[in-house]
Amino acid sequence: MKNILEVQDLTISFHTFAGEVQAIRGVNFELKKGETLAIVGESGSGKSVTTKSIMRLLPKSNSEIKAGSQILFEGKNLAELSDKEMEKIRGKEISMIFQDPMTSLNPTMKIGKQIAEPLIKHQKVSKQQAKERALELLKLVGLPQPEKRINQYPHQFSGGQRQRIVIAVALACNPKILIADEPTTALDVTIQAQILDLMKNLQKKIDTSIIFITHDLGVVANVADRVAVMYGGKIIEVGTVDEIFYNPQHPYTWGLISSMPSLDTMDENLYAIPGTPPDLLNPPKGDAFAVRNEYAMNIDLLEEPPMFKVSDTHYAATWLLHPDAPKVDPPVAVKRRQNKFPEMNSVKGGK
Structure with a gap:
């Protein structure tokens, strides 16, 4: 499949009173x-x-995308576009669903008008055409009684219904990329499942690409094709969803998986990763996870690991994958998963 987006050496800093926070470091x-x-x-x-x-x-006012960073969308580097040029892309070709639907919607505007707004701006359709399309979108996202509810305000809807409306707004112009930033975090488990199913079904219908942001690995298993694990402003492991779940290689990914509840762990205490994330005002010299990593070696404190190849689709930045590293058994929860799917296990890869 062809890449629609390529992010290369993305480096972002925030300038604060305390100093420069190196939030993203070569992603x-x-x-x-x-x-x-x-x-x-x-x-x-x-x-x-x-x-x-x-x-x-x-x-x-305080953020800076460093020189050399590239965000290539269909060949255009978004990091270098002017505000005017970005306005033509934002909402039309790349849309975003935010975490809290109540703060994403304008409380003073009827929802039909909010869905119609990007259509009028980007597709230059009439108000009547935009209203008809808004009605179609409300039906598409499964909102009951759309003909009646299109003229209602955000406060008249439940949290799950508001999230459906936000999704309708994001999908109004059939974007090529949909970014979902923890879209189910504020919802209860039943509504979460409905929203995730909705997003999977909508993706098939409109053939969009999705970047799904979450801290919940359980959500990932249901929606993702590939997974990128971030820590300390870097991607430290990337692979297919099966590779990350059943053959993780980075100790941080081991910790995330071990902290997930499952039917196998009902009688056990859930694992918690010790310590706290690194201070990015003064990023560590070596592996950012080293001080929290019970498997850390001396080199982890001195030198940042490169991305080691595990398979053609699976890479991890940990010195444990170096050919000279000692063999380490992953935690029980990870080993249990590996034993269920032994075909996912692989030998150590090279650099």
């Missing part, structure tokens, strides 16, 4: 046409900053 990934890429990691790992930089929504 690389690609998004293929029609696929769903999940970006996972703890709060503060850089997930939302990365995707907001694609939309160019970072505050100009």
